[in-house]
Amino acid sequence: MTKPLITHLRHVAIAAPDLDRQLAFYRDLWGLTPVESETGVHFLAAEGSPEQYIVRLRKDDQKRLDLVSFGAASAADVDTLAARLAQQGVRIVHEPRKLGTPGAGYGFRFFDGDGRVVEVSSDVATRSFRTIEARESIPVRLSHFVVNSDNPEATVDWYVKHLGFKLSDTLCLGARGDFMWFLRCNDWHHSFAVARGPHVAVHHLSFEMRGIDEYLRGTGRMLREGVQHIWGPGRHKAGDNTYSYFLDRVGNCVEYTTELETVDWDRHHPSVYDVTKPDFIDQWGTANQMNEFVAKQQFNDPDHGVFVAPPL
Incomplete structure (x- = not known):
């Protein structure tokens, strides 16, 4: 059976009023590495992963999931999936375009059946990563x-x-x-x-x-x-x-x-x-x-x- 156009899970973006405590938790306790911060949005990576970031934190008046992001192998696959979903009546948030987040890339967003925002992207630049050492208790x-x-x-x-x-x-x-x-x-x-x-x-x-x-x-x-x-x-x-x-x-x-x-x-x-x-x-x-x-x-x-x- 043919595998899906989606290749893997990239990151999850969450928002909440108490941004400072959230950032301190994921950075200082959970073991993630800040890679970029702009206009109050924080991007955190796992030291063992080539993904630019795996968690995005944002301040908002209400606690919410901003989006879940998945990878695709190519821009052509992104376009194919976007066209397919539009034809199937899925609500598109934005059409395929160049992304402005760390690592850039090419992607689009849409609502799933429950109303979550899903992003699918390709051509996101990888980051330098390393082998996690023995006894090093941080996420890979x-x-x-x-x-x-x-x-x-x-x-x-x-x-x-x-x-x-x-x-x-x-x-x-x-x-x-x-x-x-x-x-x-x-x-x-x-x-x-x-x-x-x-x-x-x-x-x-x-x-x-x-x-x-x-x-x-x-x-x-x-x-x-x-x-x-x-x-x-x-x-x-x-x-x-x-x-x-x-x-x-x-x-x-x-x-x-x-x-x-x-x-x-x-x-x-x-x-x-x-x-x-x-x-x-x-x-x-x-x-x-x-x-x-x-x-x-x-x-x-x-x-x-x-x-x-x-x-x-």
């Missing part, structure tokens, strides 16, 4: 991005139909039914996922660490610093990756992870994992219980950016 790259939807089945169908993502696995809560869907655009088990929630919102941003030791050191650093701990450390069944979840300074859930599974694009067959079975929610058995507190934090606040394009 942005691993995946998960969103909440009050109509998740439709959201999953939208990403499969319009963007060519493929379902990797699903989580269910016993007889209560499915509640999370993992989608891939390359050989990583998931770069994007959709969770059932009471409203459209950010579920979590996930950051890949060098290995188990670095993942645990990062987890321990957050605990020692008194960062609000949500869930973990543990190891998921779907994706086989580790997890430790915390809250950033405005209540978005962020995750340290490592060893996310890679799968064969054509041969991987989706499974449904019932997380009422202990081994399916945490293979190690080390995490705190998944309960209403954990779920409530991951539901997050309603996104004020739904069908509202960010100012930049």
Whole structure:
């Protein structure tokens, strides 16, 4: 089966009133590197990633997701996808054009079925990056991005139909039914996922660490610093990756992870994992219980950016 025109996850842009505390969190605690700041917008990179930046922070009167950005292999692919989406009736925010963000590039933006802004770009200049050293507990790259939807089945169908993502696995809560869907655009088990929630919102941003030791050191650093701990450390069944979840300074859930599974694009067959079975929610058995507190934090606040394009 042909892979989608989207190649990978680039970055996530979020906004909130308390920009200074957000910046301090991601820079001084979480381990990202500021690469550029202009007119109050901050771009932060992962030392182990060639992406110009993986998180963009902006001050806004309301907490919101500005956009999620994916890569494409070429300008021709960007144009092809833009034309296809327009023909399918997808609301375009702006047509393909040269981008003014760090690394420039060529891209366009559109609303997904829930009203999030999605950007797809090509020809973005890469940045110098390095191998993360042993015991260095900072992110290597942005691993995946998960969103909440009050109509998740439709959201999953939208990403499969319009963007060519493929379902990797699903989580269910016993007889209560499915509640999370993992989608891939390359050989990583998931770069994007959709969770059932009471409203459209950010579920979590996930950051890949060098290995188990670095993942645990990062987890321990957050605990020692008194960062609000949500869930973990543990190891998921779907994706086989580790997890430790915390809250950033405005209540978005962020995750340290490592060893996310890679799968064969054509041969991987989706499974449904019932997380009422202990081994399916945490293979190690080390995490705190998944309960209403954990779920409530991951539901997050309603996104004020739904069908509202960010100012930049």
